[in-house]
Amino acid sequence: MATDTQDEIVNKVKQSDKLVTIDLQQYFDSTTREGLDLKQFLFKGLILKEKEFRKQLDEYDWSRYDDQYVCVYCSTDAILSKWAYMLVGQHLAPHAKEVFKGKPDEIIHELFRRRLDDVDWSRYQDKFVILKGCSDDDRPVPDSVYLYVTQKLIPHVKKIMYGEACSNVPVYRG
Known part of the structure; x- marks a missing residue:
């Protein structure tokens, strides 16, 4: 039986302040x-x-x-x-801007690391963190960066996941 006031569907995942998604592409240095x-x-x-x-x-x-x-x-x-x-x-x-020894693709990790070292990882204290998995080819995130960020997050978070909120792979549980 329908009523005039339908029950509203609430996205509890979106409302949770404990679940945080980090898109590592935001730390990509787009300098040529x-x-x-x-x-x-x-x-x-x-x-x-x-x-x-x-x-x-x-x-x-x-x-x-x-x-x-x-x-x-x-x-x-x-x-x-x-x-x-x-x-x-x-x-x-x-x-x-700066000179490196190596090929252009070999320095991507170093450029990410510099930006990631400026992050205050303690802001993720006791959070459930999803490291966003999909990236576009214009701003590639190397596997080594996921490894690096995982090490930075472990002392602070309750859980690390990879992927998206609707489909993720558990990586770490503290």
Whole structure:
């Protein structure tokens, strides 16, 4: 028998102040990451000849890296001295936001870690936390970041889950 005042459906999960979803994509640093392969400055892509190396670095257009993260690496099996990276860093310093050794995808964890280290994890004290599982390709969240955040949360939370509120995988229960 229908009445004029229908019972309202209440989403108790949404109303709970104990359940918190963390979307790790919000900590993604969208600064452009560009790779610089040192192979192009080497004789036959393998041999570092100091004089020629220095000349090529002096003539290179470094402005293409303005305000970007630059990831310096060598895609060949060349053995490079530490000073070679230092010379490249000297040229990049006035242009790049920051210079890293490695390929662009290899620094994503480091960039996340820097932002995550600024989080006050104690604000999740005694909470049930869901680490959102889906991410888009524009702001990838590496597995290593989920591992890192789990370690940060464990001293504070009652429970860590992965996924969404309607479908999650329990990970930790304190």
